Amino acid sequence: MKVVFSSEIREIDKKAESLFGIFPSILMENAGRDSKEIILSTLKEVSGKKVVIFCGPGNNGGDGLVVARHLFVSGVDVEVFLIEGKNQSKERKMNLDIVRKLNIPIIDSKEDCDLFVDALLGVGISKPPSGKIKECIEFMNEKERPIISLDIPSGLSADTGLPLGSTVKATKTITFGAPKPGLLIYPGVEYVGKLYLSRISIPKVLFEGLKTNLLTGNETERLLPKRKLNFHKGNCGKILVIAGSVGMTGAAVLCCRAGYEMGAGLVYLGIPESLSDIASCKLTETVIKPLPDTKKKTLSPSAYNPIIDIAKNVDCLIIGPGISKHHETKKLIKTLIDRISLPIILDADGIASVSPDEVRGKNILITPHPKEFADFLGTTTDDIQKDRIGVVRKFIDDYKIPVLLKGYRTIIGYNDQVYINPTGNPGMATGGSGDVLSGMIASLVAQGLSLGESACLGAFLHGLSGDIAKEEKGEYSLVAQDLIDYLPSAIRECKERYNMECI
Known part of the structure; x- marks a missing residue:
């Protein structure tokens, strides 16, 4: 709309x-x-x-x-x-x-x-x-x-x-x-x-010709990937998640779970070798790929070649959830985004590892919250928040990549269009919520949607899942796993929700 x-x-x-x-x-x-x-x-x-x-x-x-x-x-x-x-x-x-x-x-x-x-x-x-x-x-x-x-x-x-x-x-x-x-x-x-x-x-x-839009249930539901009767897991898309560090394996776990719940056929997790057993205990369906790590148990630049080998068999990458800001890990991230042409969702510490010029024009979606976006652009959170639509529009015009700016009424920008997402509530202000979103978006990309379309549909369903969870649990008790658990309900109800009443 x-x-x-x-x-x-x-x-x-x-x-x-x-x-x-x-x-x-x-x-x-x-x-x-x-x-x-x-x-x-x-x-x-x-x-x-x-x-x-x-x-x-x-x-x-x-x-x-x-x-x-x-x-x-x-x-x-x-x-x-x-x-x-x-x-x-x-x-x-x-x-x-x-x-x-x-x-x-x-x-x-x-x-x-x-x-x-x-x-x-x-x-x-x-x-x-x-x-x-x-x-x-x-x-x-x-x-x-x-x-x-x-x-x-x-x-x-x-x-x-x-x-x-x-x-x-x-x-x-x-x-x-x-x-x-x-x-x-x-x-x-x-x-x-x-x-x-x-x-x-x-x-x-x-x-x-207008360039600002409101996401609605009717319009967003049409983006849901359709499946043929003879689909197998290869048809449903494959994701590689590059994530995790000491104390932050949960980010990787939530990301992978959300990818599967959103419909991906196969999810690979590239995680520091020293932490792979933790991930294996938490993830039954995910293919765990232990990667070379630093002395601080973060991903090492020597993980580059193994990642490239895995990436040959996937449709989309997520880089950043819980990955740390270790200088060697940042070096790895810079190299990956410079040399990989597959669609990439760059989140959290991944965004903090690069500059705007390093992602300009690339096949990358960034998903910052206001503080991350402010740091990325060298400005203040107040400057971001006082004109969220204008900031997103200027960014996509200047850097030619899609962006999803988190917060109440998430703003998505891609090509020359800006979208306002109406779903979501304050109960979703909890650790891991963004990791779930990244997994959902990557899953949709792997199933054939563009980065921008995936950001719009992913944000809408992510917030709607939170809204349904709030109806059941209230705002105070929501945790990130709830967003995954209530996602099937959000997908079923998508078409019927958030359609503005016209008279």
Whole structure:
């Protein structure tokens, strides 16, 4: 599903008019009519029936005026608190005239009610709310009544999800045309409540060419590899996991288990020879390949030739989980990524072993968390987190490799597209979760998907598995193994989950 930035939706609105004759008044009418349906259904959930609509001076206020009319003719007790501005659009003026002719009450003071509608500010704001608008936002929040925001909670940045000052804490948000990034990423999601989409009859062709996307269950499920009746393990893909060091064999174990659970036909584990017995005790199905190690029991540069021999028989490599930052191991990793042309998932210590220039244009997916990405790029975690979408987009443009930036609402970038993953929860903030993800992604690559496709499907299923586990166990008790155990359920339920409710 396409996601639009504020500048893009303005251009789409212009093209709707110039190319199709769909005037702003039509879009405003469609937005208000669709919003009425959500408001009426919400009124059934509250004890009273009085609605107050706070209408700002722009076209978001115009949407609110359309809502007021539709509610009024539906028999709802509705009042409008109006904030006037200098240059109101003709569409807003037209709908205000209708409201006045219908004698819908326009009130001068803020009144309590059973449900508020927030139509104060739209997607174009760039500075903190002030004056009467700020007062109205704070009034609604203080009353703790249900609040339905039109298009976006007032005060929230549509592009970054950052509150620009006083911001409406909505119960539900009805966004128009397409979702905006700020509604989907942290911290914006904390202000949105339940999100609905009204397409307001904008032709889909106008969204073609946009480069930001939201992963949905319907779209993601189509990526699942299909199996023929005569498949054998060779058809299902082979993975080589290069991982493990003293105290970190668990990372290798989780990676291998996840690879099998995601459908790989065969998983090889290349691990320091001195640690191979530990791995053998934990992994029944995995083919263990003991490799030369250093005195510190990490992988040695002399493991290069054995790894190359194994790699001749696999479809994909994972390099990095629990592998350590030992200088000799880093030397091995640099050599491997320089000389191996197979798809590689580079994770954890593997990312810390190379520079961005050393992976530029290669057949590699990196899967950092924010701190790892910051170190990799020579910046700060704050700089990464304040514009996750922008950072990922710049990286794929500059270095021409896919990236998966972990965190709440994982961001994936490949080719020229960026994807927001809606699945996952704080219970997944536990050791080994990322190792499971790497194994899942590698398994999908080995089964024929591209690195970017595998990152999208892997992230979606990884988070969905965590969500299903949370439903059963709660957030506090989740461990990485749960993400593997609940993966079959996630695969079965993939198509039915996280499909935005459209009206």
